[in-house]
Structures are given as structure tokens and as C-alpha cells.
Amino acid sequence: MRLPSFLSNLNLAPKLNLLLLLVLGITFVGVGWLTTGTLRQIIITGGQQRAGLELEVFANQLSHAEEDLLADARVMVRTNGLGEQLADLNFTAVRTALLPQIASLELTTAELVHADGSSELIFDSGGLNVALGEEENLTALLASGIETTTIVDGNGTLLLVATAPIKDQNGALTGGLLISQAIDAAYLEELSFQREDIHFAVMQDNRFVVQDSSGAEKDEFDFAIDPELITQALGGESVTPSDLENSGVDADFYALGPMEIGNQVVGVLVAKVEAEELLTVEQIFTSAILFGFGVAALLALLAAIFFMRRVVTRPIEQLKATTQIVASGNYHERATIRSNDEIGQLGQDFNKMANAVEQQITEVQTARDQAQRSDRVKSAFLANMSHELRTPLNSVINFTKFVSAGDLGPVNQQQEEMLNEVVKSGRHLLSLINDVLDMSKIEAGALTLFVEENVNLRAALEQAISTSRALVADKPVALEIQIDPDLPPIRGDRQRLLQVFLNVLSNACKFTERGAIQIQAQQTAKEVLISVRDSGPGIAPEDQPLVFEPFRQTSRGLRQGSGTGLGMPISKNLIEAHGGTFRLESEVGKGTTFYLSIPIRSEILTPLRLTPEFAL
Amino acid sequence: MSSVSAVLYVEDDPGSRRIMQLVLKGRMQVPHTYLFDDSDNFMERVLALEPRPEVIFLDIHVRPFNGFEMLAMVRQYPRFANVPVIALTASVMNEEIQQLRTAGFDGCLAKPIDVDEFPHYLARILMGETLWHVV
Numbered sequence: 067m068r069l070p071s072f073l074s075n076l077n078l079a080p081k082l083n084l085l086l087l088l089v090l091g092i093t094f095v096g097v098g099w100l101t102t103g104t105l106r107q108i109i110i111t112g113g114q115q116r117a118g119l120e121l122e123v124f125a126n127q128l129s130h131a132e133e134d135l136l137a138d139a140r141v142m143v144r145t146n147g148l149g150e151q152l153a154d155l156n157f158t159a160v161r162t163a164l165l166p167q168i169a170s171l172e173l174t175t176a177e178l179v180h181a182d183g184s185s186e187l188i189f190d191s192g193g194l195n196v197a198l199g200e201e202e203n204l205t206a207l208l209a210s211g212i213e214t215t216t217i218v219d220g221n222g223t224l225l226l227v228a229t230a231p232i233k234d235q236n237g238a239l240t241g242g243l244l245i246s247q248a249i250d251a252a253y254l255e256e257l258s259f260q261r262e263d264i265h266f267a268v269m270q271d272n273r274f275v276v277q278d279s280s281g282a283e284k285d286e287f288d289f290a291i292d293p294e295l296i297t298q299a300l301g302g303e304s305v306t307p308s309d310l311e312n313s314g315v316d317a318d319f320y321a322l323g324p325m326e327i328g329n330q331v332v333g334v335l336v337a338k339v340e341a342e343e344l345l346t347v348e349q350i351f352t353s354a355i356l357f358g359f360g361v362a363a364l365l366a367l368l369a370a371i372f373f374m375r376r377v378v379t380r381p382i383e384q385l386k387a388t389t390q391i392v393a394s395g396n397y398h399e400r401a402t403i404r405s406n407d408e409i410g411q412l413g414q415d416f417n418k419m420a421n422a423v424e425q426q427i428t429e430v431q432t433a434r435d436q437a438q439r440s441d442r443v444k445s446a447f448l449a450n451m452s453h454e455l456r457t458p459l460n461s462v463i464n465f466t467k468f469v470s471a472g473d474l475g476p477v478n479q480q481q482e483e484m485l486n487e488v489v490k491s492g493r494h495l496l497s498l499i500n501d502v503l504d505m506s507k508i509e510a511g512a513l514t515l516f517v518e519e520n521v522n523l524r525a526a527l528e529q530a531i532s533t534s535r536a537l538v539a540d541k542p543v544a545l546e547i548q549i550d551p552d553l554p555p556i557r558g559d560r561q562r563l564l565q566v567f568l569n570v571l572s573n574a575c576k577f578t579e580r581g582a583i584q585i586q587a588q589q590t591a592k593e594v595l596i597s598v599r600d601s602g603p604g605i606a607p608e609d610q611p612l613v614f615e616p617f618r619q620t621s622r623g624l625r626q627g628s629g630t631g632l633g634m635p636i637s638k639n640l641i642e643a644h645g646g647t648f649r650l651e652s653e654v655g656k657g658t659t660f661y662l663s664i665p666i667r668s669e670i671l672t673p674l675r676l677t678p679e680f681a682l
Numbered sequence: 683m684s685s686v687s688a689v690l691y692v693e694d695d696p697g698s699r700r701i702m703q704l705v706l707k708g709r710m711q712v713p714h715t716y717l718f719d720d721s722d723n724f725m726e727r728v729l730a731l732e733p734r735p736e737v738i739f740l741d742i743h744v745r746p747f748n749g750f751e752m753l754a755m756v757r758q759y760p761r762f763a764n765v766p767v768i769a770l771t772a773s774v775m776n777e778e779i780q781q782l783r784t785a786g787f788d789g790c791l792a793k794p795i796d797v798d799e800f801p802h803y804l805a806r807i808l809m810g811e812t813l814w815h816v817v
Contacts, residue, residue, distance in 0.1 A: 449778075460697060460793045467798075561814075
């Protein structure tokens with residue numbers, strides 16, 4: 067699994083902290099979800115229980131109201147003489163007897179009914195103008211002589227009615243009293259003790275016929291109830307729906323139960339508990355838990371950051387610093403990590419590695435110092451040797467020359483010839499010494515060029531040519547010279563370039579018995595190209611690589627004698643030290659051509675600067 | 683042969699001294715050929731030379747004062763300001779050549795010297811040419 071680059075580029079501690087944050091985040095979400103779920107469940111259950119309780123209260127209240135009304139009716143009927151007065155249809159007398167009692171109670175209506183069916187409304191506080199006495203079931207009840215209660219729809223208002231039969235002295239039924247209490251919004255409001263969050267309502271025929279006034283104001287009963295629940299309630303059960311009607315802030319709890327009046331179910335009671343408060347409590351609770359969790363998580367994170375810093379970041383940074391110190395050249399530095407965990411072990415392993423590196427470095431430095439000492443010794447040796455070998459040769463060559471030339475007295479021809487041979491040998495010895503010293507310098511990397519800016523190649527070539535003429539003076543060999551008159555002055559070591567030209571030309575002259583040696587020099591944009599072609603015997607392909615190898619001579623060269631086998635390798639080195647190239651082309655029987663190229667302004671050469679370094 | 687009349691050569695190797703003598707006195711017939719075999723009291727001896735040398739050849743590895751030190755001493759005297767001082771050396775390491783140039787020598791010849799060419803070199807030196815004929 068590959069992390070996106072911005073994550074994998076974070077440091078270790080932030081990575082781990084991010085992981086912790088992730089874990090805490092998931093836990094937080096989980097806890098939050100559980101909390102809300104559990105709390106919600108608790109609240110729902112609580113709300114439902116509350117609704118159920120309120121329904122009971124409602125039913126009880128109504129039941130008490132029913133009993134009270136019946137009791138009132140009974141009490142009123144016990145007034146003496148009502149039976150006879152009613153028999154005489156003396157409604158006025160009855161009214162007079164009852165009104166004071168009626169007035170003291172908060173009745174809605176009161177009606178007298180005569181056994182023959184006529185009735186008179188003796189009290190009507192609500193202006194309902196009902197004629198309860200003409201209700202069939204009521205007259206039936208009265209006729210039965212039983213005290214009863216019932217619910218009646220009186221011109222749109224729900225009335226709780228109590229009937230009490232009136233009998234004369236003989237116990238004969240003369241009529242009855244009907245008193246009613248309106249079950250209206252205000253009444254229900256009172257039944258709910260005027261609480262803001264509790265609402266009562268009554269349903270008949272699957273619709274709400276009355277609700278408490280505060281409920282009506284807030285449209286609390288503006289919803290549909292599952293008909294099955296209503297059926298259950300009518301069947302005598304109290305039911306509380308298990309899901310909330312609506313979710314969210316407007317969710318409420320309600321309970322349904324049968325409305326029993328006069329031992330009959332005449333409707334459905336609905337009690338509703340506003341859940342807003344409860345949900346607010348839920349929200350506060352949830353917020354509190356989450357807040358608490360958040361604080362704890364933050365503290366945990368801080369602790370983790372702090373811990374991470376101490377256990378992970380700091381040791382790693384220390385190790386990093388140590389690594390950098392060692393990498394910058396202080397090989398003696400070691401890591402000091404005290405823990406035994408992976409980082410501590412890494413530190414120990416690093417130290418082991420540093421030990422190995424330090425040891426290697428020391429060995430290498432020792433070897434290098436030795437090599438440098440050795441080089442110095444070699445250079446000193448070469449300088450010394452150079453001096454020691456040449457000084458006696460000075461005497462050998464020059465004394466012999468003087469004698470041979472006759473400066474010290476006449477010499478005969480034989481003597482002169484022999485002495486000249488001595489000089490020649492001496493010169494050969496000198497050139498051998500020069501070549502060997504040059505080769506030693508090259509191999510010690512100690513060959514330095516005496517670089518000047520305006521070396522005249524043409525002059526050097528001409529000088530080399532004129533020296534070489536002597537070598538072909540007695541041979542049928544022509545020197546054909548084609549040197550570009552406009553050869554530019556170049557940057558280089560004049561002496562060494564002359565040395566190269568002499569070497570190449572003397573080679574050509576030595577190996578060419580007849581024919582011509584062509585010397586060409588021309589310039590290009592950045593270089594001077596020189597070629598020397600001879601009509602000598604040529605060099606076989608297998609011999610060609612030997613030409614540039616020190617101390618190797620071709621078989622022919624060995625036969626021809628003289629020559630150190632070093633001239634060509636030294637020349638190649640000198641030309642390459644100038645940044646140029648030196649190669650040959652040859653065919654057996656056709657001759658050999660040497661090609662040189664020398665940069666005009668080579669960048670690898672630094673011209674000598676004349677600074678007064680030597681203290682005078 | 684040439685028009686020089688006084689030459690000084692400081693050299694500790696007897697062979698080299700003899701050769702220079704043969705060239706200067708024998709062949710070139712320079713009237714005053716001064717040869718020092720060491721550099722003891724160098725400057726005193728130089729000042730005592732009469733006529734004073736027109737050109738001075740110094741072998742580098744001479745004692746007690748080497749070629750560089752002798753050059754420095756000579757240059758302190760205005761009368762020798764225009765006298766060419768040439769180094770003679772048998773060791774031809776280029777670092778030494780650089781040092782010779784830097785020190786202010788007017789030229790350098792390598793040993794063994796070419797006795798046949800020497801007169802020409804001398805003529806050129808006296809004409810003011812700085813000659814760095816190494817090898």
C-alpha cells in the first residue's frame with residue numbers, strides 16, 4: 067500500500083500523531099454515535115413512559131370528573147320535594163330549588179326531564195341550547211331509573227352528562243335531572259394542569275374532536291395516527307407508538323387509550339408530551355459527552371506529541387546530527403543514544419559503521435600520506451639523479467669535443483674519428499638519461515609543462531627540420547615542407563613541443579632510406595594539425611600498438627639500433643598533456659604517417675604567472 | 683670572436699669549470715675570464731674584480747650561497763643592475779625553471795652545455811635576449 071506523497075513526506079512524529087488522531091477521530095465518531103443512539107433510545111423510552119403516565123392522568127382526571135358529576139347530580143336530586151314538583155311539571159319550583167347548587171358548580175347545562183318526555187333547560191352557561199332530554203338513549207336511561215354518565219355531542223361541543231332519576235315519595239319515577247360538563251379546550255387545558263408541554267385530546271370516529279387550548283394554539287394534534295393503534299385503544303388498551311411521529315426537534319411522544327364513560331368506550335383519549343425539552347436535554351448531554359471526550363482526546367494527543375518528541379523525534383534528530391558531523395569529515399564522532407529500542411540499536415549500529423569508516427579512512431590517509439611521501443622522495447630522487455648523471459656527462463662530451471677539435475693540440479684523423487664516436491656515444495647516453503628521466507616524471511605524475519602564451523610552432527618545426535636534415539644528408543631522401551604561413555601562436559611548452567617534433571622527424575629520417583618525407587602543418591578553428599609522412603617500410607598492424615609503449619621497439623627498430631624505445635611514448639604524453647592527440651597510420655611497404663593535433667588555446671594548460679614568490 | 687671582455691662563472695664542479703675555461707679563454711679568447719669554485723665571500727670577491735664582469739654565469743648548487751642567493755646579492759648593487767646573470771643547471775625540473783624565472787635570472791642554460799653553440803648564446807645574451815635554453 068503506498069501512501070500519497072504528501073503523507074509519506076511527513077516526518078515520523080507527525081505521521082504517528084496523525085495516526086493517533088485518526089484513531090481518536092474514529093473513536094470519537096463511534097462514541098458520539100453510540101452516545102446519541104443510546105441517549106435517543108433512553109429519551110424515547112422516557113418520553114413514551116411519560117406519555118403513558120400523562121394518559122393515565124388524563125383518564126383519571128376524566129374519571130374523577132365523571133364521578134364528581136354523578137355525585138353532584140345525585141346530591142341535587144336528593145333535595146326534598148323535587149319528585150312531586152316534577153310530577154306536577156312545576157319546572158319553576160325545581161329550578162328555584164336547584165339553581166343555587168347549580169351555580170356553585172361549574173356546570174355547562176342542567177335540564178329537567180318529565181316522565182312524559184317533556185324537558186326544560188334550566189341552565190345553559192355556554193349558550194348551547196341543547197335538548198338532552200330528547201336524546202333517545204338518555205330518555206331510555208332515565209326510564210331505567212339508573213344513575214349514569216355518558217358523552218353526548220351537544221351542538222358541536224362534547225358534553226359529559228350525568229343523569230339522575232327523580233322519584234316521588236312513593237318511589238315512582240317522575241322524571242330526571244341531566245347535568246353536563248363541557249369537555250372543551252379550556253377544560254382539557256385545566257385537566258392538564260395548564261402545563262405547557264403536555265397536551266390532551268379526544269378522538270371520535272378517527273378524528274380529533276377536542277384538544278386542550280395550548281395544544282390547539284400550537285397545532286399539536288395536527289397529525290395522523292395509525293388506525294390500528296386507534297382500534298387497539300378502542301379495544302381498551304393503552305398504546306404508545308414506538309417510533310416518533312416526526313424526527314428532529316418537533317418530535318413528540320403520545321399515548322392513546324380508551325375513553326370510558328359510563329363503563330363504555332365512547333372515544334379515544336390522546337395524551338401528548340412535547341419532546342423539545344427532552345431533546346434539548348439530549349443535545350446538551352451529547353454535547354457534554356462529546357466535549358468531554360474532545361478534551362480528553364486533545365490531552366491524549368498532546369501527551370502523544372510530547373511523548374513522540376522525546377522517544378522518537380529527539381533521538382532520531384540526535385542521530386541525524388551525528389551522521390552529519392561524521393559525513394562532514396569528523397570521523398571520530400559517535401552517537402549517544404541510551405534507549406534499547408530500535409532507535410537505540412540503530413545508534414549502536416551506526417557507531418559500529420562509523421568505527422569501520424574511521425578505520426578505513428585512517429588506513430586510506432596513511433596510505434595516501436605514504437604515497438605522497440613516496441612521491442616526494444621520488445621527485446627529490448629524480449632531481450638529484452638528473453644533476454648527478456648530467457654533470458659527469460658534461461665532462462665526457464665536452465672534453466672529448468675539445469680534444470677532437472684540436473683545441474689541445476693536433477689530432478690525426480683516426481683519433482678525431484674515434485673521439486667523435488665517443489662524443490656521439492656520450493650524446494646518446496645523455497638522450498637516454500633525458501628520456502628515462504622524462505618517463506619517470508610522467509609515471510610519477512610529476513611532468514610539468516613550462517607554459518607560455520605565444521609559442522611559434524612554425525619556428526619550432528623549422529628548427530626541428532633543420533636539425534634533422536643532417537640525418538638524411540647522405541641518403542636519397544627529400545624533405546617536402548608545406549607549413550601554413552599563417553600558423554597562429556599557441557599556448558604551450560615550446561621546449562617540449564620542439565622535443566616532440568625532433569623525435570618524430572628523427573624517427574622518419576632514421577627509418578626512410580629513399581624517397582621523401584612530407585611535413586605538413588595547417589590550422590583549423592581550434593587546433594593546429596601537423597602530419598609527417600615518410601616513405602619508409604611502414605609498420606605492420608600487430609606492431610602499431612607497440613610504437614607508443616615504453617621500452618618496446620618494433621623488430622625493425624631494434625635492428626636499426628639507437629633509440630631508447632621511449633621517444634614515442636614520451637611524445638604522445640607531451641602532446642596529450644597539451645590537450646592534443648597523437649596517432650599514426652601505416653601500411654607495410656607504403657610508409658608511415660604521424661598525425662598530431664595541438665589545441666591553440668588549450669583549457670587544460672594554465673599559463674605560468676610570474677609572481678615573485680621566491681624571497682630575495 | 684665576440685666583443686665581450688669580462689665574464690664571471692661560479693661553479694664547484696672542476697670538469698665544468700675547465701670546459702668553460704676552454705670555451706671562454708681557449709676558443710673565444712675572452713680577456714678576463716673569472717672562475718670561482720665556491721661562493722665564499724662571494725660579493726666581496728665580485729666587487730674586487732677589475733674590470734667588472736659583463737655577464738655572470740652561476741651554477742645553482744654552489745655553497746655556501748646558492749645561485750638564488752648570489753643573484754640577490756648582486757642585484758643590490760646598481761653597477762650590476764644591467765649585467766645579465768645566467769643560471770647554469772644540470773637538473774632540469776620545470777619547477778626549478780619557474781623558480782629561476784621568478785627569482786629574476788636573465789636566462790638559463792642546461793648542462794652539459796653545447797660548446798659549439800655557446801658563443802652564439804653569449805652574443806644573444808649580451809644583446810639583451812633572455813635565453814631559456816633548457817635541454
